[in-house]
Amino acid sequence: MRGDRRIDTECAGERDGVSQCERRVSGVTESYDRVNYTDIEPVSGAMRPLTDSLDSERVGVSIARCEPGWRSKPHDHAAEDHEEINVLLDGEATVVIDDEPVDLKAGDAVWIPPTATRQIRNGDVESAFVLVSGPATDRRSATCPDEPGSWVIDGFVG
Structure with a gap:
């Protein structure tokens, strides 16, 4: 749980060694893969x-x-x-x-x-x-709407 957002994760199984998972954040489903x-x-x-x-x-x-x-x-x-x-x-x-x-x-x-x-x-x-x-990107070109004044650099919030 982060702030008022609820995060649930469910993995449906593996395909060729890659876990097929879905994550629900505040009612929005996102898919992701996991591999070792x-x-x-x-x-x-x-x-x-x-x-x-x-x-x-x-x-x-x-x-x-x-x-x-x-x-x-x-x-x-x-x-x-x-x-x-x-x-x-x-x-x-x-x-x-x-x-x-x-x-x-x-x-x-x-x-x-x-x-x-x-x-x-x-x-x-x-x-x-x-x-x-x-x-290559402008390192401060993307902002994080949930955290005013912060910025996103290649996927990391800073």
Whole structure:
């Protein structure tokens, strides 16, 4: 329950490992999917992309569990105009952004603009990342009507 809104959730079952659920908020039904990242086959040995399994259209999310010495391919998201945030949950790694190495330790996050070339270079221990990408936006362009004076940034209220 949040404020005077009532929230009820019901999951009808699973399809291909994805839970099919509905959420009712103050009489409005919203559908959502739930998936466990360990059920998704890794790509390039480390990346588990959740976006397709969750039918997301605007936000890309991947989990990367990187073995010692693993490296991603250098790439950018200029064609999609997607910015990216890499959050290192465990371990230590380097994210190279436009040829500049950025050393990360557990808990660090780095924002990467769409046109920047990026590459994850894992060190000597296993690391775990959450990678989030989405269309570049004016960060204060959307407001939250239930909370005057607040704003929404890529789905988070601030």
